[in-house]
Amino acid sequence: MVDVIEAMLKGLAMGLLLVISVGPVIFTIIKQSINNGKEGGFSFVIGVWVSDFILILLSNVFSELVTHLLDFEKPIGIAGSIFLLVMGVYYLFFKKVPLHPEDISVPPLKASDHAHIALQGFLLNTLNPAVMAFWLTASTAIAITHTIKERIIIFATTLLINMSADVAKVTLAGKLRSKLTVKNIRLINKIAGLILLIFGTVLLTGVLFFVKKYVRT
Secondary structure, three states: OHHHHHHHHHHHHHHHHHHHHHOOHHHHHHHHHHHHHHHHHHHHHHHHHHHHHHHHHHHHHOOHHHHHHHHHHHHHHHHOOOOHHHHHHHHHHOOOOOOOOEEEEOOOOOOOOHHHHHHHHHHHOOOOHHHHHHHHHHHHHHHHHOOHHHHHHHHHHHHHHHHHHHHHHHEEEEEEHOOOOOOHHHHHHHHHHHHHHHHHHHHHHHHHHOOOOOOOO
């Protein structure tokens, strides 16, 4: 019982660490929820959750594969930064919010829209080498001192905390949308685009000039 409680506490700590970390995902969650309401926001975070689950699974079951993927940290980082830059440019200069002053309601979403939004969340999370390195490092460290049962509890708790926080973000942003004007919504899109551009630039700079080849031990 003590081991279970300890595992849950470690999962809680890891989950809170992810919740308070600031990255492009949180701003995109807010943007999606404001643009497309709760449905769009939940589609985006589902893509993020799928990405996290796959990375956790690979890190625990196929750690050698993930370690090998980190040999390609630079190209993965470049791909991720380009993805962020493209999204930033799109939302800053080209994205048009199809709203009129008399119609501030949430636009209807088709199944293809949900799939597209979820794919954005999946790629935004997966193409971030820091996310991959975080899960691999955590999995490696935990595997040394914990049983499979304890590891399941730790990562399940971590995901539960992180998912709960994402649900709260989507819900709050969705409620905020009804209080915004069309002008404010369009301004938020441009701010989100600028933030993505900044994150993409910082990631690209770090990958090109500071990332060293990952050395397996």
